[in-house]
Amino acid sequence: MSEQSAPGADGSGRPSGRLLEVDDLRVEFRTRDGVAKVINGVTYHVDAGETLAVLGESGSGKSVTAQTVMGILDMPPGFVTGGQVRFHGKDMLTMSAEERRRIRGEGIAMIFQDSLSALNPVFTVGFQIAEQFRIRRGMSRADAKKRAIEMLDQVKIPNAKGRFSNYPHQFSGGMRQRAMIAMSLALDPEVLIADEPTTALDVTVQAQIMDLLGELQRERRMGLILITHDLGVVADVADRIAVMYAGRIVEEADVYDLYAKPAHPYTLGLLDSIPRLDEKGQQLRTIKGLPPNLMNIPPGCPFNPRCPMAQPVCREKIPPLLQIGAGRASACHFAEELVNRD
Amino acid sequence: MGRYLVRRLLQLVPVFLGTTFLIYWLVWSVPGDPFAGKCGEKPCPDAYVATMTAKYHLDENVFVQYAMYMKNLLQGDFGTTYSGLSINDIIATAYPNTLKLAVVALTIEAVIGLTAGVLSGLRRNGFLDNLVLVSTLFLIALPVFVVGFVLQWLFGVQWGIVRPTVSSAMPFSELIIPGFVLGSASMAYIARVARTSIAENRRADYVRTAIAKGLPMRRVVGVHLLRNSLIPVVTLLGTDLGALMGGAIVTEGIFGINGIGRQVYRSIVTKESATVVSIVVVLVLVYLLMNLLVDLLYAALDPRIRYE
Numbered sequence: 263m264s265e266q267s268a269p270g271a272d273g274s275g276r277p278s279g280r281l282l283e284v285d286d287l288r289v290e291f292r293t294r295d296g297v298a299k300v301i302n303g304v305t306y307h308v309d310a311g312e313t314l315a316v317l318g319e320s321g322s323g324k325s326v327t328a329q330t331v332m333g334i335l336d337m338p339p340g341f342v343t344g345g346q347v348r349f350h351g352k353d354m355l356t357m358s359a360e361e362r363r364r365i366r367g368e369g370i371a372m373i374f375q376d377s378l379s380a381l382n383p384v385f386t387v388g389f390q391i392a393e394q395f396r397i398r399r400g401m402s403r404a405d406a407k408k409r410a411i412e413m414l415d416q417v418k419i420p421n422a423k424g425r426f427s428n429y430p431h432q433f434s435g436g437m438r439q440r441a442m443i444a445m446s447l448a449l450d451p452e453v454l455i456a457d458e459p460t461t462a463l464d465v466t467v468q469a470q471i472m473d474l475l476g477e478l479q480r481e482r483r484m485g486l487i488l489i490t491h492d493l494g495v496v497a498d499v500a501d502r503i504a505v506m507y508a509g510r511i512v513e514e515a516d517v518y519d520l521y522a523k524p525a526h527p528y529t530l531g532l533l534d535s536i537p538r539l540d541e542k543g544q545q546l547r548t549i550k551g552l553p554p555n556l557m558n559i560p561p562g563c564p565f566n567p568r569c570p571m572a573q574p575v576c577r578e579k580i581p582p583l584l585q586i587g588a589g590r591a592s593a594c595h596f597a598e599e600l601v602n603r604d
Numbered sequence: 605m606g607r608y609l610v611r612r613l614l615q616l617v618p619v620f621l622g623t624t625f626l627i628y629w630l631v632w633s634v635p636g637d638p639f640a641g642k643c644g645e646k647p648c649p650d651a652y653v654a655t656m657t658a659k660y661h662l663d664e665n666v667f668v669q670y671a672m673y674m675k676n677l678l679q680g681d682f683g684t685t686y687s688g689l690s691i692n693d694i695i696a697t698a699y700p701n702t703l704k705l706a707v708v709a710l711t712i713e714a715v716i717g718l719t720a721g722v723l724s725g726l727r728r729n730g731f732l733d734n735l736v737l738v739s740t741l742f743l744i745a746l747p748v749f750v751v752g753f754v755l756q757w758l759f760g761v762q763w764g765i766v767r768p769t770v771s772s773a774m775p776f777s778e779l780i781i782p783g784f785v786l787g788s789a790s791m792a793y794i795a796r797v798a799r800t801s802i803a804e805n806r807r808a809d810y811v812r813t814a815i816a817k818g819l820p821m822r823r824v825v826g827v828h829l830l831r832n833s834l835i836p837v838v839t840l841l842g843t844d845l846g847a848l849m850g851g852a853i854v855t856e857g858i859f860g861i862n863g864i865g866r867q868v869y870r871s872i873v874t875k876e877s878a879t880v881v882s883i884v885v886v887l888v889l890v891y892l893l894m895n896l897l898v899d900l901l902y903a904a905l906d907p908r909i910r911y912e
Binding site for chain 1 (some may be wrong): 649807808809810813814815816817818819820823828831832844905906908
């Protein structure tokens with residue numbers, strides 16, 4: 263067992279040549295009611311051509327981590343209190359605002375959950391895509407329009423040329439999310455962060471959008487960070503999964519390992535609560551209790567009040583995220599026992 | 605859009621007839637004798653009163669009088685005053701002056717109000733925000749004549765930067781202070797509405813998207829945020845032109861401008877009902893057309909608003 267290092271890190275301390283690394287990130291929200299510790303030391307990374315799924319329930323901090331990486335966190339009330347976000351080894355949190363702006367869109371781009379509110383309602387979809395070519399690449403209006411239509415074509419929007427001058431509200435939900443994808447990919451980013459890209463869509467459209475994302479990711483060899491609470495979506499596309507709970511990564515593993523042998527009771531609970539066809543008619547299984555109040559996280563392991571395996575040590579000591587095997591890590595005092603049981 | 609425009613223009617007809625009749629009837633109901641004091645110390649001779657009554661159809665009921673007035677109006681004739689002056693001439697000299705003043709006021713309030721509102725909306729609770737909040741509160745609370753006399757005294761008398769009153773040629777440079785005075789209260793409202801609108805939309809998802817696209821901040825604010833925040837401001841500005849013209853009477857009085865405010869006041873005092881009605885009728889037209897313009901602007905600003 264190596265010292266507190268995330269899986270895959272070589273432990274030598276020098277820049278590892280990774281594309282995007284989040285390193286011990288800490289974020290809190292200072293509100294009138296108190297300080298909410300939303301991110302408490304999150305570490306993950308993504309490489310070119312790789313898909314990392316960040317899994318967690320609402321309030322686990324998965325979106326806030328992404329917003330911090332992207333630099334679109336509302337500050338205040340948000341404050342980054344520690345850690346680094348390195349892109350090509352360079353810490354983005356200490357960069358100048360201008361340097362950071364240039365990374366957005368070109369280095370790291372983002373797709374949002376609700377495409378209707380994420381697209382500007384008063385400009386045409388085409389304008390919003392072409393705008394990037396004009397402002398960031400200095401293209402003429404005509405060239406930018408041509409490129410924007412190409413992008414709409416790439417995300418398989420029928421009649422891309424005609425759709426160029428439509429407004430967001432004239433698109434269906436699925437088409438709008440495709441347009442959103444086209445917009446995020448316009449500047450050919452190296453990393454794409456997709457924040458629950460299919461949550462607002464119905465199930466058949468969800469599958470189409472995920473397929474499209476996967477296809478574009480392979481074509482462009484992008485690093486993809488897929489933020490979701492949907493275990494079903496993750497299984498198909500992710501290479502690795504990071505499970506978040508109360509602002510921490512509690513387990514990180516290869517997708518097959520995680521489904522086969524979860525190494526954290528929370529992951530186990532999540533997998534157990536997937537509705538199963540062979541248990542039709544029975545009550546759905548849930549994880550008892552509620553996620554902790556982030557203004558008052560319980561001492562010890564934040565999951566201990568809900569954990570069926572909790573022991574006295576869990577109430578005293580925060581389990582660090584430790585490597586427990588090739589490419590997997592868990593933040594549970596009893597991770598080895600969990601993995602080794604039958 | 606074309607059909608919508610035609611329908612809206614047709615709607616103007618009953619609104620126009622209704623408002624003008626109301627005004628006509630109101631002025632007609634004002635008690636008093638139009639010929640009192642017209643003939644020096646003595647009351648006017650009966651023969652004169654009889655002639656004038658016949659000439660201006662004063663013995664007819666209000667509907668007939670209104671109908672005759674409208675008939676002339678549709679031919680472009682506002683009629684004459686009791687002393688025989690053409691009301692068309694009065695309007696032709698007074699209206700441009702007031703319009704000029706109102707346009708200057710509108711420009712000043714739009715530019716200063718919008719700038720102050722946007723800057724304070726972006727930095728809520730900052731120094732500038734508090735400055736704007738306090739100063740707008742002052743402008744809203746102070747009556748126009750106080751702002752007018754204070755500025756006239758400061759700039760015109762104390763510092764001597766401008767002429768205290770506006771000369772009859774009405775050059776724009778002399779209209780800046782009166783325009784500011786006239787538009788001051790509306791300017792404060794515009795700043796406050798723009799501030800709220802900007803602050804509300806500042807956290808909108810599409811603003812976040814625009815930032816995530818790596819656009820420079822001035823484009824995020826100047827294009828994406830501003831366009832969405834302008835609708836309430838445009839409503840205020842559009843309906844304000846009429847209000848500025850109608851409310852210019854105090855400002856015109858302070859700065860000695862020969863505008864409609866002064867004419868209306870004089871006409872009311874001398875019971876020149878035709879002049880009062882004529883000036884107000886033109887004002888009604890300004891209101892109606894500006895309202896139409898605002899509605900059309902909505903559609904231009906927000907594509908989700910479409911008129912059939």
